[in-house]
Amino acid sequence: MQFSPTPLHIPDGFLSIAISAICWAITIVTLGLAISKTNKALGEKQVPLMGVMAAFVFAAQMINFPVAGGTSGHLLGGALASIVLGPWAGMLVMTAVIAVQALLFQDGGLLVMGANILNMGLVTAAIGYGLYRGVASQSKAVKLGVAGVAAWLSVMAGALLTALQLWLSGTSQLTIVIPAMLGVHVLIGLGEAFITVAALSFILQTRPDLLGEDSESAKGGRGWVLAGGVIALAVVLLSPFASTNPDGLNRVAMDLGFFQTAQSGVGPLAGYAVPFLNSATASKIAAGIIGVIVAGVIALLIGRGMKSQISNRKSPISSPQSPISNRRS
Amino acid sequence: MHFDAFDRYHDKQSFLHRLDPRVKALVTVIYIASNALLPDGAWLAFVGAWIFLLAANLLSQLGIGYTFKRSIIALPFALIAVTVLFSMPGKPLSSFFFLAWDFTITDMGLLRFVSILIRSWLSVQMAILLVAATRFPDLIHALEHLRVPAILTTIIAFLYRYLFVLTDEVFRLLRARESRSAAVAGNRSGGGVLWRAKVAGNMAGQLFLRSYERSDRIYNAMLSRGYSGHLYTLNPHEMKPGDYYVTAFAIAVIFIVQVLGRL
Amino acid sequence: MMPVTHVVNNFEMPECDGDVLTVKDLHFSYPDGHAALHGVSFNLCSGDKVALVGPNGAGKSTLMLHLNGILGGHGEVEVAGKCLTRDNLPAIRAMVGLVFQNPDDQLFSPTVFEDVAFGPLHMGLPETDVRARVNAALEAVRMSSYQDRLSHHLSVGEKKRIAIATVLSMNPSLLILDEPSAGLDPRARRTLINLLRELPITMLVSTHDMKLVQELFPRTIIMDEGQIVADGLTHEILEDEKLLTAHGLEKP
Amino acid sequence: MMPVTHVVNNFEMPECDGDVLTVKDLHFSYPDGHAALHGVSFNLCSGDKVALVGPNGAGKSTLMLHLNGILGGHGEVEVAGKCLTRDNLPAIRAMVGLVFQNPDDQLFSPTVFEDVAFGPLHMGLPETDVRARVNAALEAVRMSSYQDRLSHHLSVGEKKRIAIATVLSMNPSLLILDEPSAGLDPRARRTLINLLRELPITMLVSTHDMKLVQELFPRTIIMDEGQIVADGLTHEILEDEKLLTAHGLEKP
Ligand SMILES: Nc1ncnc2c1ncn2[C@@H]1O[C@H](COP(=O)(O)OP(=O)(O)OP(=O)(O)O)[C@@H](O)[C@H]1O
Ligand SMILES: Nc1ncnc2c1ncn2[C@@H]1O[C@H](COP(=O)(O)OP(=O)(O)OP(=O)(O)O)[C@@H](O)[C@H]1O
């Protein structure tokens, strides 16, 4: 079974809490936008559609093809999903897929899920859709070609982001993680590109209406073309630079003074999971505040428990246990 | 066919199984966050966190080996962190040559590497315990109660339901391809890589269309049972007093672990 | 080739004016232009158990999708005297229970309970009523112990029965089943037949299983190419070999 | 409950030592521990047309998946005298054509031509041979004019026939069909029966359709609970009501 964790599914423990939190923040904002957009733009029909499509992406990731020497290519699906469903729906679908992979199979962690969604769901969807939309009115060959490039780039973007997050968390050395991640994903991305193109050409052949001008997926604005193009360009420019000269990237980060703690060769946040708890006094103050909050939460929980205990005792007959809650006792 | 093998839930009548799914989900996330917050080399705290895990394990009646065996899944990723062995400044412990490079393992590097592994190992096991002791539909309810937007939980519920249907379909497609992947003596079989990729892509396209059309039929089925854009569910879970106490206790213990890590 | 329309003489059909369902001159074309129904008319009376047979592509499923307003063609559909209009739709969907051929399309919730409760919940019933209805529906298909099971763990035969329960929980006055016996082994098929025989509800069932028709349904409607070509007592229709072969059917 | 093993007397089976297929004491358990086959042995001789019947879950599909090495259990499987080993696998797959129950699982290419050409192309045949084989296979199922059609848009009956063509194009010496008649209307079923009758290939066909068994297959094998419980002449087996009901089957 193809459930070996791919290098893009980061498990818990490998990202610092600060990086995890930043990624969550970006992801939550984007998803909030996606939800409000899909709620507005799509009919009630879209709920089962997106649900089944999420299952589709999940299942399609198991379709592999032998490449050479026992390795095989398979699909990530972000670009394909956003091209056929539209960018916002594509993002929601990928989010569900990544969440289930993490929750059900521990393929990717819980605390770092924000980062995983960002790397594999949001960025891939933006690049895939943006580039494809840019040429949607062109000939079939152009569309498919661009879709292939977009699929390849989306994987590279995910790999680059993952590498950067690992470096910023002080988990890996930049000089190694960037060339390694990008190198591995050059090939994985090719598999993604091949399958995406073939699947799209299949759909264009059998149900062209699904990708036509008045389909759901064609409703994204020009803004997407811009966004997808910019992200793709950033990946194109950054990848060769980062992979041939990762030390340079390290130097740039330090020179710009993003992180004062960037003295070691590992990364800006090396040595400490929480940089802002660095200085002794700040750390003590923070610990005190957190302590108070924790104590408050505990007291609240115990209070709630006692309250529900009393209310349960008061009305044993008037609130008969429902069959559902019965089964758990 | 049965791909129940995907379902990581393990039926038992244990304390942990009976706990409200919200409590389990919340405590798991807090525990994992706490691990991420622990500084490198906080051995005492790591031991504390491990004891917490062992206790949870005990309460689940699944046996200590259960989560241990499954936690191996995160191991390959440890490769990514190997580089910290050589790159942290510190006292050199040992060095060797490999392909013209000189690798020196430092004590700080080792400390950090081991800490990363321990954090990950503990966190992964707790997550495994969560899904082993909570039925997935209950976990979805927990997400609903924890204010995850309804559209996401609904997509996840559909995904869970059709995961099994569609993976069955994929496996049957893969089987069909395999059973026609024949060779005759004297010919190089298998075709080119591009052709194989195209066949895989066709399968993905095929699967897409069938899923798409299935979603149409499901939508019809929902309509004929009164669906009009809103989804209603009953709340099958009620927080019992014990659930509150367990949460409070767990948070207190995790807090103590944090304090231990910063002594 | 135009379908041959046969007049079935010597009729002894239950007389009524279609108190449960009246369909008059229904026409429908799919968006791609394919005309699937042209001029379908028939009545169903309270207590009727009617088989709907005909070759692949005759329009059986299309017709069934009209009866609770999922598709809307030209013509008249009346359920219990109510015309099928936009306003009546929710009320009519509560009266007409439609079970699709593939139970995997019908069972879309993770657990059996949630699926059977879906209909009553969307009718806005209070929680205790919902629970009572779910229990009664599962009781009727003899699957009470399956409440908490996951739908994907069930066998095909079990899924079929749960699919029927999902519409029974809405207390329909008319049950419409699309090919309920397809893919079942003889034992599961027998269980289903007994279940359908015992259910005291008006039903219209499409099937390719002529033996099922013979055993279970006093009345049969034959469709071909979007039209009703025969409507009469089953034992008479099954005797008319010319009629059957003309529409790609066989005697059981 | 242990399955009851019946001895069928008065046998007149074609005598041979299994020149096409020999299965000896085959055991298999699924990864989840479910033992699906325990000790299956039988022979197929050149020209045999054999029905494989039994209730849902008897292990019919599991057995069939062993015959071209998709599953590998303990025991012996020999095709045309060759043992099923890792090295022989591709060659054996060229000899054993397996058609799955659902034609949608079999057809994964957009056009009929591409699907039928998959096997020959994978064998590395030159283009002219591939085309010749595709033409011959489509000819055999009488679908020559369908080459460029999209498989997606075909009717079930047409898909079934194309599915059979996809393995015929590999020139198999043994054809294995898993429930070929499920979901077909009587007319399509009749066409399929005629097709199978005419194909001059050894075949093993699993089915729930006892009438099909009676019409088409001189020999029948009954499986239940992972074992073969009867293997004999069809007309004798169908007379043995006790045997049939013991294994959830019915006389046609
Ligand atoms: N969504 C659709 N778009 C266009 N044509 C359709 C669609 N669904 C069905 N049809 C066509 O309408 C006709 C009637 O189809 P329908 O599914 O009602 O047949 P049926 O009698 O139910 O057949 P079966 O016994 O195979 O289920 C067929 O010719 C079919 O090809
Ligand atoms: N992938 C699987 N994992 C575990 N058990 C399986 C799997 N596939 C089938 N089984 C089980 O193995 C047994 C035999 O299944 P099989 O599909 O061979 O039966 P069958 O005789 O083909 O039934 P049917 O008539 O329903 O097709 C059944 O009990 C089934 O539940």
Ligand SMILES: [Mg+2]
């Ligand atoms: Mg139909």
Ligand SMILES: [Mg+2]
């Ligand atoms: Mg089978």
